[in-house]
Amino acid sequence: METVAQSNIGMYKQPRPFYMVFFIEMWERFGYAGLQTVLAMFLVKSIGMSDVEAFAIFGAFYAMVNGYVAIGGYIGDHILGTKRTIVLGGITLLIGYVIIGLAGADKMSVFTGIACVAVGNGLFKANPASLLSKIYAKDDPRLDGAFTLYHMAINTGAFMAMILVPMLGGRFGAQTGFFVCAAGLVLSLCTFVFYRNIVKDIDSPPGKLPLPKMKLMVIIVGVIATIYLSAWMLTNLAVAHWLLAIVGTGVFVRFFYEAFKRTGLERSKMLAAFVLMLEAIAFFVIGQQMPTSLNFFTINNVEHTVWGIRITDPESFQALNPFWIIVASPILAYFYSYFGKQGKDLTIPAKFATGMVCCAVSFLVLVLGITTANAQGLVSVWWLVSSYFFSSVGELMISGLGLAMVAKLVPQEMVGFTIGAWYLSSATAGVISGKVASFAAVPKGMTDSLQTLPIYFGAFMKMGIGVGIIALLVLALVPVLRKMIHEQN
Template sequence: MATQNPPVSRTWSFSTVFLIEMWERFGFYGMQVLMVTYMMKKLGFVDTRANLVWGAAAALIYATPAIGGWVGDKLLGTRRTMLMGAVILALGYGLLWMPSDSAGATYFALGVIVVGNGFFKPNAGNLVRKIYEGDETRIDSAFTIYYMAVNIGSMISMTATPWIRDHVANAFGDSMGWHTAFGACSVGLVAGLINYTFMRRMLSHIGSPADQRPVDFKRLALVLLGGLATVFISAFILQSETVAKWCVYGAGVVILGIFVHLIRSSHSSERSGLIAALVLTVQTIFFFIFYAQMATSLNLFAQRNVNLDFNLLGWHITWIPEQYQNLNAIWIVILSPVLVFIYNSLGRIGKDPSVAAKFAWGFAAVALGFFMYGFGANWAVDGKVSSWIMVWGYGLYSLGELLVSGLGLAMIARYVPERMGGFMMGAYYVAVGISQYLGSVLANIAHIPDNITSPLQSLAIYTHLFNILGFVGIGCTAVALAMLPLMKKLSSSHADMAKHDEPLPAVRSEEFDTP
């Protein structure tokens, strides 16, 4: 049974995780917004290779939390592992700060980021789960606000890092501009770590049992050694498209096998919840195929086929192409409080929509967003669409993200038994990683050959991809709606079994001590 804390304690505990997550995402998205363009302009990659390398890196970045969640649960403690991950991430961004335009150095730095994220991400999410354990309405709201933290940090960094790159490049040269922008990601995360140092006591009562025990330095050394090995393995995977492809597809088979094993071997009181989590995880994989377009096809579309000048309330604004990715974060910060208010209001009268229903609405919004990009070509001038097409397209896309991705973590918190929390949070991120790679594969439908220089030609190629994604979004919406009766049945069964709170046989609780 989770410890019930006073409301003020919950608020301060949540704020501590919220702020370290905000700064961590500042670093990650500040790096992500530049990476595909950096690989093309400084490392000399063609668009298809840059997309696939970033897709593989994103897959690894999301896959390693499966192990990091287990390390937090069983070996080092949730709080300690989260903190260790943040320190390693700061080091990874610091490596990108170093003035080297070598592909090998970039792969190594990305490998460090892969390991740091693996330790940080599942444990930060699991701490939020532990803070609001047992309060289902508050869990949805808390994870929506938590998701807003992601986007406050990313909103700042995705605006700042392209600007830093351009201004430093103008003063000190192109290479210095890129690496200084990456360095800002490291500095931001160090600021988050300093803030966490002052607030860490707010989490002293939250964590896994391992947090309450003294540090086992032998375990710590083994974990760090394993992390170092993972850095080199990740760098090796990134330099080979074939190896990356088979690793990603293999991970998909493993995750499916883990879910099947857990469902078959779990206690009857847990089975319906795990089946519901599997269904929603599969839907999440499809969503993140759309999400992967932000750093790939939508990023490159902004560089070739968007009019960068527009007016807002009388102000003339010119954006740097990479900064259009920031529209996603801006919309999420705007929409998150609105959705929290709606969730809480409906929850008070017992009419809060199910997570499955929110997923269906989310896919519908994403489909409309991509049709906005696709049909926006009809109003293009000289092969360039208005920035307002991007603004409203990202608005719909971001609403869908909040309804699907923003509640993905809440879905794990709601349906997965507590003792599997960290590991299953990690497994969820592996699924997200698989879809990030698949998204980069799909983005390569919009490959622009070297002999195409006309904006009119590239516009036709990009809008063809966006319209395909719109129709796929409609298909996902239809499937999600068709699954609603099953999800309602599974959720009802899960709730009924939870009320009875059936004790689990001791032998079962040991089955999940290792992944």
């Protein structure tokens, strides 16, 4: 395996392959974030679903998006190679966005396109991060900062998409927005093709061997079959939930099998990584309220004027999440590097705990803001800005460092698979998030802001208190996990 050794270069002077991976991920996330921003509302307005139905479909889609990542990570690690799997995933995603753009209001065509995106994401998602982990030695002090900046790439793409897709979709039709998503994948694939020589010697072992054509054909047939199965499951959600449970059980049985094959500190680190993945489920449940319950609250009960400027596409307020992450990422990356060189940086468990506290605060801020609503039942947009700030910092502490956690705590040959397991935890959260979002579901036909306000108050109060309790439990676990990760015995 080829890695970049430690050096004294600055935090922002990452090796050249880092920037290539940065832009591949940025443009891929542009496409996905654009779809995520408008999907739930598209299902309500164009397909005629109720809030509850749209939240359930979105939760199932999110579960598939992340549940398939473990499979894509395995294919990249053991069958095709990391880079080939990135290309196959990107092409599948591109086809999915085009299908949704052409589907109109045809429900099954929309579901087929959504399923294509879910499968394409599963193939793609784990592999850029796996490629990134192969660039650095495990003890390179730039690793936390590199993954934090990598998370900034994700959010740079998301920020642009969350502004452009609702805006263009609102003016020229929702289908236009989906074609804009497809354009992001074109740019991602072009970046890889034009700059692939930068990472020509960096790959998983199968990627350094000749292309196995028969295996490739089998995988392509499997991809097509999985797309049609996934589209069918979106109309049979109980089956989707059972399949997720079966896949999740299989993945974590394999993870524990690999952990207990090892001894001492290596095993202890893998078990600590498992505990942190369980903790992350609570974060992902809350994070997925942004395109569902929080988005609908913004549309129904938040003022849409900022500094005297009227925002005509309120879905675009979701761009506050990547905005805050872009602002905070380089600051946190600097402090991680600065204190890391002095041996004073917070441990990953402590960062996860801090992130959970921020997530709890983000919803309690909304509860407080709702108590200040005006006579029309509208809340000042600045409460929303504050809520997004806390949730975004929490995201950086948890999701932003989750991949760095995997790269640090598991053996190199298990990185791709474990990244898939990390995303499987967010798939589990997808199912839960749909049910949690239903707390904030407004009855069909209710449009009066004064009537919807108490619904959101009760929902966000439950979310804030629930995450607050989990945050306290996570804080209590910090000393235990620190020992598991650092003590040789």
